[in-house]
Amino acid sequence: MTNASGKPALTRLYARLVVSDGPRAVDFYRTALGAEEIERYTGPGGRIVHAMLRLGDALIAVKDAGDGDPAPPALGGSPVILALDVSDADAVAEAMLRAGATVVHPVADQHYGQRGGRLADPFGHLWMISQTIEELTPEQIQRRTDESFTS
Template structure:
């Protein structure tokens, strides 16, 4: 048996990753993401009753999918919340938070200057999804961030 390198494409290679947000009202959610986050709808597919089975939205350089809840995919508001936090880096965290609040989001943690060099906070959108909104305010090394984090907990 020869020891030749395997030149086949890696079957485990990730070709795309995006969040798929299950919501209780797909059209309203898309409107919220469009108005609050500047999302652009790329595609939408519906079942015969008009429920969204898949809609793709572009947020800056990222994409997310949205779909209406069904028996197989419950929305966070039917489960008492979501353990997943969407992290959204923006140019103005205060402005994005205000737009989200106008659209019906609620504050989990208010936008403030953070020890790790970001200005940010956490909001829950009207559909139960959590969003960490942040913008850089100072450039720190990993060591500086770790030292500040250690100081915070001691």
């Protein structure tokens, strides 16, 4: 399959989260974010080699560390932030905290029209939780961003 320019077509994109305890991670995402497990494949000892989860309209995969795939703690953390748009940032953050996440930046109103914050899940992955509280144009967001750096 190719796209209009004759290049191979992109058919799907999802994050693949490497974790230290796959079954516990799947349970965390199910409890904290309402994830639905679509499929799971395991190797020796029950290690997850691939579990696909649906979070709303999004997909993420989870796998246990190993086979050359390190979990974030083995790397000193994760440079990737998963952005999760939700209808109630406070409620989602609270559910994540109850399930074992920690606060990186508390949920608060942001200058760019979002209410949100950043949490780390128990496996070292970073989640930016946000909800729209104010509809702004790109120009308004840029003006407010510029002002936030000069204040």
